[in-house]
Amino acid sequence: MARKFTGRKVGIVGASATPFKGKWYEKTYYELGQMATREATKDAAISIKDVDAVAYAIYNDIFERSAIPEHPLQGIIGMANKPGIRVTNGGSTGLYTIAAAHAFVSAGIHDVMLVLGVEKATDCFDFSSMSATPEVIKTIGWSGDCWFEQKLGWSASDSYAEVILAYMDEHPGDLKPEVTAQISSQLSKQVRTNPYAQRQFDQVTPEEVMNSRYIVYPFKELEICVYTEGAAALIIAEEKTAKAIAKNSGKPVVWITGIGESNEWAYAGKNQNHWGRIYSHHVAAMKAYEMAGIKDPLREIDVVELHDAFIQQLEVSMAEMNFVPLGRADDLVEDGIMMPGGKVSVNPSGGLIYCGHAVGASNIMSAWSTRNEIINKGLRRGLVHGTGSTICQYGAVTILEHD
Amino acid sequence: MALEVPYANMVRLQSWSMIKNRRLIMAEKKEKVIPDEYIPEVGSRVVTLEGKDYLLQNDAMFTFYDRAAGEFSSFFLGLKDEKKILGCKCTKCGLVRVPPMLTHCPDCDFAPTELLEVGQVGRMLSTPPITYFATSMFLHQAPFGRGRVVLEGADTALSILCYTTTGILVPGVITKDTEVKVIFKDERVGAVTDIFCVPTSELAPGQIAKKGLQESELNWAAPKEPKFPKATDEDVAVYKQCFKEMQALAAEMSESKRARKAIEGWKRDIAVKTRAGEFAMYINDGDFGIKEKKLESPDFIMACEDLRTLLDGLRYKGAITDSVIMKKLWISKNMEFTTIFKLDRLARFLAREKKEQAAK
Numbered sequence: 189m190a191r192k193f194t195g196r197k198v199g200i201v202g203a204s205a206t207p208f209k210g211k212w213y214e215k216t217y218y219e220l221g222q223m224a225t226r227e228a229t230k231d232a233a234i235s236i237k238d239v240d241a242v243a244y245a246i247y248n249d250i251f252e253r254s255a256i257p258e259h260p261l262q263g264i265i266g267m268a269n270k271p272g273i274r275v276t277n278g279g280s281t282g283l284y285t286i287a288a289a290h291a292f293v294s295a296g297i298h299d300v301m302l303v304l305g306v307e308k309a310t311d312c313f314d315f316s317s318m319s320a321t322p323e324v325i326k327t328i329g330w331s332g333d334c335w336f337e338q339k340l341g342w343s344a345s346d347s348y349a350e351v352i353l354a355y356m357d358e359h360p361g362d363l364k365p366e367v368t369a370q371i372s373s374q375l376s377k378q379v380r381t382n383p384y385a386q387r388q389f390d391q392v393t394p395e396e397v398m399n400s401r402y403i404v405y406p407f408k409e410l411e412i413c414v415y416t417e418g419a420a421a422l423i424i425a426e427e428k429t430a431k432a433i434a435k436n437s438g439k440p441v442v443w444i445t446g447i448g449e450s451n452e453w454a455y456a457g458k459n460q461n462h463w464g465r466i467y468s469h470h471v472a473a474m475k476a477y478e479m480a481g482i483k484d485p486l487r488e489i490d491v492v493e494l495h496d497a498f499i500q501q502l503e504v505s506m507a508e509m510n511f512v513p514l515g516r517a518d519d520l521v522e523d524g525i526m527m528p529g530g531k532v533s534v535n536p537s538g539g540l541i542y543c544g545h546a547v548g549a550s551n552i553m554s555a556w557s558t559r560n561e562i563i564n565k566g567l568r569r570g571l572v573h574g575t576g577s578t579i580c581q582y583g584a585v586t587i588l589e590h591d
Numbered sequence: 592m593a594l595e596v597p598y599a600n601m602v603r604l605q606s607w608s609m610i611k612n613r614r615l616i617m618a619e620k621k622e623k624v625i626p627d628e629y630i631p632e633v634g635s636r637v638v639t640l641e642g643k644d645y646l647l648q649n650d651a652m653f654t655f656y657d658r659a660a661g662e663f664s665s666f667f668l669g670l671k672d673e674k675k676i677l678g679c680k681c682t683k684c685g686l687v688r689v690p691p692m693l694t695h696c697p698d699c700d701f702a703p704t705e706l707l708e709v710g711q712v713g714r715m716l717s718t719p720p721i722t723y724f725a726t727s728m729f730l731h732q733a734p735f736g737r738g739r740v741v742l743e744g745a746d747t748a749l750s751i752l753c754y755t756t757t758g759i760l761v762p763g764v765i766t767k768d769t770e771v772k773v774i775f776k777d778e779r780v781g782a783v784t785d786i787f788c789v790p791t792s793e794l795a796p797g798q799i800a801k802k803g804l805q806e807s808e809l810n811w812a813a814p815k816e817p818k819f820p821k822a823t824d825e826d827v828a829v830y831k832q833c834f835k836e837m838q839a840l841a842a843e844m845s846e847s848k849r850a851r852k853a854i855e856g857w858k859r860d861i862a863v864k865t866r867a868g869e870f871a872m873y874i875n876d877g878d879f880g881i882k883e884k885k886l887e888s889p890d891f892i893m894a895c896e897d898l899r900t901l902l903d904g905l906r907y908k909g910a911i912t913d914s915v916i917m918k919k920l921w922i923s924k925n926m927e928f929t930t931i932f933k934l935d936r937l938a939r940f941l942a943r944e945k946k947e948q949a950a951k
Contacts, residue, residue: 213645317933323727335663336690336692337750343722345724350737350738350739389947390947396907399910400910401911401935409910409939456716456739457688457739
């Protein structure tokens with residue numbers, strides 16, 4: 189059903205990201221949250237007192253070791269006695285939080301809002317193998333279906349691998365290992381200019397990607413996002429306020445012109461999840477395009493910050509969002525679409541694979557990067573993408589545009 | 592009030608008898624909800640960064656459950672007690688969902704569904720992924736496949752563990768449309784892990800037809816250490832050269848701050864057997880060593896015909912994990928995949944340290 193957007197125009201007037209690190213020994217998530225807030229208000233050249241409300245993007249209670257992890261932050265970030273809402277939607281938590289804040293501002297409930305994403309993932313530690321990663325994976329494992337799947341050893345990797353293998357069953361010639369290796373290598377080059385990235389200096393060759401070990405077949409170590417600790421924040425405002433803030437800060441408003449989300453069935457089979465596709469990403473993109481008036485994303489979008497949990501999923505997500513046809517996602521490389529000089533820049537931040545995946549903060553970091561690209565390179569339009577939950581069940585897309 | 596007292600007493604009595612039964616069950620089954628080896632001791636440590644100390648505390652966040660299986664009780668009790676698999680059929684559209692995750696069909700304005708038994712043979716909806724790097728909770732079952740099977744009589748797919756009776760599950764053994772049989776574990780607790788599947792091509796017709804086929808009725812291949820042919824002079828020369836290079840690499844790894852992190856807190860004595868010789872590999876909390884020695888009681892054995900396979904892995908030219916998966920390297924205990932991952936990380940961390948130093 190076609191929908192007409194009738195709300196107030198909303199734009200981003202400030203943004204920040206903390207350094208994304210494998211482990212922050214020096215800071216708790218309280219300090220990371222405040223750090224991102226401080227930087228975002230500084231970027232917008234406003235006082236925190238000018239902000240009406242906050243929306244928190246924090247994915248997993250177990251990571252923060254509190255079932256209401258946002259509550260200590262309220263006072264610490266200078267938002268005492270103001271509204272605060274927490275959103276949690278798996279990997280797409282960040283974009284859903286932006287959408288929630290956008291709804292509040294666009295509806296006229298608030299004029300200026302802070303969107304704050306933070307996650308401290310690698311405090312989790314597996315004492316039997318003396319490393320953090322298995323415990324982080326285990327912690328995310330608690331996100332799976334608690335009756336029929338968790339106990340089987342459900343993990344984010346095996347869940348996304350299921351979706352990718354089902355796609356490969358339908359399109360056996362696509363997602364060639366040589367192509368996924370080239371994409372990973374390309375992202376590792378792009379991260380070089382992102383000083384906030386966890387792996388800024390970890391440039392890899394396609395050969396190294398091909399030679400890296402399997403984590404879950406068909407995913408190899410250098411094709412998978414890394415778990416990170418960090419925070420990111422946006423300040424959003426309604427049109428009149430946004431323009432006033434922009435005039436004062438000297439930074440143009442980047443408008444939020446399209447928003448779309450979709451959550452699919454969590455189970456597969458007839459009449460349930462669209463097996464062999466990532467349909468949630470397709471629906472989310474179509475909704476966002478409709479709102480933003482986009483007909484041909486490849487011509488009309490200059491930069492994409494995509495939630496690349498896995499390289500193969502990056503490719504399928506690009507196909508689902510109509511940048512390339514389904515079954516020909518390898519065109520992204522083979523036709524040079526996302527390679528240097530190509531039609532669209534994908535993950536200039538290095539994405540979640542090289543910048544890092546601080547879950548609740550990840551999509552907000554992606555929005556921060558997209559805004560930077562739009563402002564600094566004078567681009568017209570960018571797309572921010574998020575995915576989450578089991579079998580890529582959740583999809584979220586936000587369109588950002590130059591003033 | 593008079594009526595409520597006996598009722599309350601009854602509930603109390605029932606609870607007591609339940610608790611007593613549970614105590615009995617716990618006494619018979621010594622397995623704990625959280626095995627002891629996963630639980631750290633109370634303690635803390637300090638990490639010093641740029642001259643400043645930061646505290647790390649051993650901690651846990653845990654909750655125990657007396658979890659009601661509610662409307663799923665019939666499904667789980669069916670697995671446990673009767674070795675049968677239940678689905679639910681919509682009384683309006685007729686769609687059969689397995690597992691029976693709902694009582695009313697959302698596609699038919701919530702028309703009621705009815706439970707029914709479905710078959711124990713089915714086809715894979717798609718190619719299942721194989722997990723090699725499992726979390727501590729699932730190490731005992733790795734590597735494992737988890738796929739979705741559409742059983743005979745069902746329309747939707749049941750998530751299920753996939754194994755082969757022939758050894759380690761490798762890509763290609765189970766793919767989309769592979770016909771599989773549901774196997775019941777000998778000891779069942781009323782959980783989805785009471786069952787798994789194997790390809791019907793590995794079973795006899797009688798086994799395929801049998802309802803409630805159990806794991807002990809299968810012919811599982813036992814792990815067997817590979818035997819290598821006698822080494823030629825050339826093999827011995829290659830081995831000696833590789834051994835020398837491996838020793839130098841091990842020294843480099845032990846000196847690298849980053850590489851040491853890959854094997855921090857880990858201790859293993861490994862016997863490495865090849866066509867041209869046998870030696871010992873030691874991992875000891877950051878130290879990595881290679882010695883010409885035959886270990887009498889190693890933690891586990893690695894066997895590879897050509898030592899170059901292992902050396903390449905340690906040089907970060909191809910993953911050691913892949914060598915195990917592709918059967919170029921044999922390990923005596925599947926659980927030791929964890930150590931193999933650590934060796935891969937050791938190689939990667941050293942390579943990364945060198946690269947980052949060069950980049951900076």
